[in-house]
Amino acid sequence: MASSVDPRFGAALREFRQRRGLSLRLLGQLAHRSKSHLHELEAALKAPTVDTARHLDRVLEAGGALARLADAPVDHAAEAGELRARVAASDVSGDVLDRIEQGVDDLASSYPTMAPADLLPLVRRHLSYVGRLLDGRVTLTQQRRLLVAGGWLAVLRATVHIDLRQRTAAVAHLRAARDLAEHAEHGEIQAWCLETRAWDVLTQGDYRAALDLSRQAQRVAPKGSSARIQATAQEARAWARIGDVGATRRALDRVEQLTANLPVPERAEHHYRYDPTKAVAYAATTLAWAGDPGAEQVARAVLTELDPDGDGGARPRRSASARLDLGLALVAAGQPDEAVALGAQAVTSGRVVPSNWWRAAELLAKVEQSGAPEAATLRDACMEYAPGW
Template identity: 55%
Template sequence: MAAERRSFAERRRACGYTQESFAEAMRVDRTTVYRWERGEAAPQPHQRPKIAKLLEIETSELDGLLASGSSAPARVNSWNISRGLADDDEQEAWELARRVEASDVGPQTLKRLERAFDDLATAYPVTPPQELLQRVRRHCSYVARLLAGRKTLAEHRRLLVVGGWLSLLGATLHIDLKQEHSATARLQTAVTLAREAEHREIEAWCFETEAWRVLTDGNYARAAELSRTAQSIAPAGTSALIQATAQEGRAQARLGHGKETYSAIDRVQQMSAALGLPERPMEHHYQYDPAKSLAYTATTLAWLGDSAAEGYAREVISRLNPSGDITTWPRRVASANIDLALVLLTEDRLDEACDAAQKAILSGRVVPSNHWRALEVVKAVEARELPEASDLREAYEGLK
């Protein structure tokens, strides 16, 4: 009889059920399953077909197993019941440990994904957005497949984090290409993954990125508001906090709020200096560095109409492209030349302004989301009826 009772339990285990999971499938308590296996109780007639189905046997075989336990004593020592439940608890603990250790991911795969994201973020300033977006899409799809497979809890969180970063970069590229619906979807995905992983820096970057998008659409007050939200989320000492502060400064400059603009610039410079140099010597889109502080200061001051922008813009150009070869420019150099053109126009240094604008437009580094900045210079040159206006307009139309 004991052997028959064991065969019932063995059949349950062979079908992948613990006592607890079998009880859940049958919608009974675990003690009931224990009593069935020991022959202390019999299932109700309506329960037998489902038991047979779960155990993948014929009903007649189940009847035989259950009949073998019908002669069991009516009363069983409570210690034996506790001992039987404890044995199953031990097996469930082993099963949980096995599932925690079982993985289709592995640390090397995660390291490669994290390294790939850093490479993509570093390639961002010098790679056409449509080209980089294809690579980001492939990596996002791969992360999605891994999330559907077996993995440990630690691996699951790392996948959420790298998926959040990749989605954020994808959203940024869609914004650069003026693909609004795709950008929104990617940003929402990035926020969801960031919150699931409890990664506040990614979440802060999402708000900062949305601030940049609405700023390019001319909604400067909303951009300032989103930037402040990003600052409230970003952990202290992170690049996201610095970037969100810089974004607020640019929005305030467009609004003509001088005091608030200079305050933001001061905070950015202090935080950037405290952060020090990044681990990677190349530009990483999500790692702030002192050179970025220069570039954002140049733009902010140029938008405010402060002549001090010239010195900052020229230093950015000198640092990032000392050879002057526009074919090797990172995107920041093109932006710095647009900033330089704006400030030179305010000082009536018209030939220099047109030259700087022409270089920026012809560099091929002005993405669609920044076309409006180039157009501002073109329109300012046209308003002054300068002879260079037609050439500049032609270059701009070629850019579009």
């Protein structure tokens, strides 16, 4: 889908729907619209017509807010004019560059908690600002800092597009991130571009390509960098999907060696900074995919760490994924009833991004293959919450 669809409408629609306590299915019944169409609107996969927005306004008693958003799309010329004015006023001072780099870290730290459709316009705005600054008069030092900031923002934007299943936009911004990183001679961003591509093709079922890309990323990534650790973990995932348990274990052993003395970073939620909790979470996913008997114990420990009170914890997206991992391990261990309960919790949390719904589908398929009568409960939850089910 075109990345020019304004995600503010989807964020507002989701907020008004949730205020009324409505699921997508119930809203669809009230508004006489399909659940899949409403999902596309909320995820910024499709632009609303003004008539549709007005109709949803009436159903949700939104006071015309949705119609105003649909009738007033993003004014790109105005945004660009504002950015040019900011560039002229800033003269690319050290303070401006510091604020840009702080903004990059803030956005990367928001990734685990913010809905992709809400995060996308913020990343887009920051990236546009960096682009305008690069068009101005800058010193070589300033230019490199801007190239690095732009590279991080572009790879983050590509990741968000992948989460929204907007692959054309994702590919374009991964290329932009790679080009910026090459100009800045920044190996870690180059490695993250390769690792992100590896994850994307892995979710599409091309496991050999994922393996190749993850190995390329390891060769490019600086020694000791988070990118090298992540790419090694991605290699383990690829081996798990291929079904080679021995190679999976060996890759996980390398991840453990790389993270053995790794301190918890100042901002552990930062998407591009590896931390010990993330290492264990990736191990749980990988072992569950490989069908390793040790997956259940690791997955339980991860879920307890991420969500000790059962309310989603500080990283609700990771918690939802951890529930799916543990559910998959439990099915393999002959405990489909608990697997269904965990799967339903993940699905109904609203924290499973579009690019990860295949994991819920895989859990459902495994539960149904087991012949457990509880499978119907998970199927009902998926039909209620999953996009385009």
